[in-house]
Amino acid sequence: MSEAARLLAAYDDQLRTDAEAAGALAVRVLGPLRLVTFAQGRGFVTYRDLGGADAAAIDELVGQARAHFAADPATIEVEWKTRAHDLAPGLTESLARHGFVAEETESIMIGEAASLAVDVPLPEGVTIRQVSTEADVRAMCAMSARAFGDPPSDGEAIAVDLVSRLSAGDDLELWVAEADGAMVSAGRLEPVPDTEFAGIWGGSTLPAWRRRGIYRALTSARARSALRRGRTLIHSDSTEYSRPILERYGFVRVSTTTPYTWRP
Template structure:
């Protein structure tokens, strides 16, 4: 087991690699409906709206920063789309959250970026044991992806109609990054949990997403097995790190599995006025969970 000091040093190294390779990327170079505007990358996601990513803001501050934030908001407002500004706790200037709020953005739930060595997270061949009567299966067909959307809608009690089409795009590799989707299902064919991994071309990172699990199957090792399975897939493809933007509900579990907390991030979201939002069919591209 590593000492606290060693863990701190490792987490700092992971954060440096994440900042360099992932902060202003998130999608493969040349992905559809993606453009660089000044220091940020601007992306449109199907059924969800816009996403703004960046490594840093290039020294923008004061009135110039306020005008830049407003311009990004207005770009998506003109299309009737919401937009998420992906803020990290280390971002400068320090009053950036106040400036986003003043521009009409609302902060969402804080997430922790946790990162680990894929080989360590995968563990021994075969992975951790699953509950009796549960198996993992990698899926590609639309029927299975629709079942994942239904599972997520049940777990989160909201509309996840965008999820199956987005997964279909990712599995097809249409934005340049490979993706593998895995379900945990009972012998009766019930999907009890589902998750996916994206392999980010040109980086050392594979990112883990999903993990929604039916309430009566939680605490039985299903999520842990899905994490190990996807880490093993990353190792097999030559990726060094696995990374998760973890809500507080999953961060402690991921920390226990060996992923270290490296950064924090908060989604600041601007919503168009009621009735102004575009339909899903007006929104090209691909999105994430």
């Protein structure tokens, strides 16, 4: 078995279904699917695989899943996270017919945490720290929204969710880099219970501070924390900004993922 195949098998075995439903308010099983309801009106569809279903059966599953979430007036949006390596005939066409819209495709990157836990020099005046107070979380999310070019309301919604998760004792960590007291880069670490993995998510750097090693240093800090927690593998859904950085540290692109989003 190749390294990429080994890591992809670990991803499928450890990071799908139950792992993706952690912190859910409710989970309904529908054939191979888990229909997950999170706080803030967010729905999510996950599965290990689709059980060899043909296009007609998959189309029925998509319709039933959408109907399930549509019946809940609290639903704001639902994400169906497709993976390129899945056997899923007609899935993307069915999602489009049922009103799901494709978002940006990202690379599923996996590698050893130890390979990221290296010393990275920071520009003068830049420091890294973990944050947890509501004020810091809101400032972090506002900065990230600016970095991604998203409206401030998106950052506010993410901040509300993260503050809620931290208050409930969620095991995630939030890390930021600051220059002269202002946040310029940020990212999350999410250890996955009962697995070898921790995820690195939400990596963002303001345009004026990119290509100075700040994101690499922030990633190294998160990798060191993952190792302290006994997680030896790191996974990330990476944009074209972060994928080359992870590849330089030996990470492997095992597949790609495209989220499809439906909003009532």
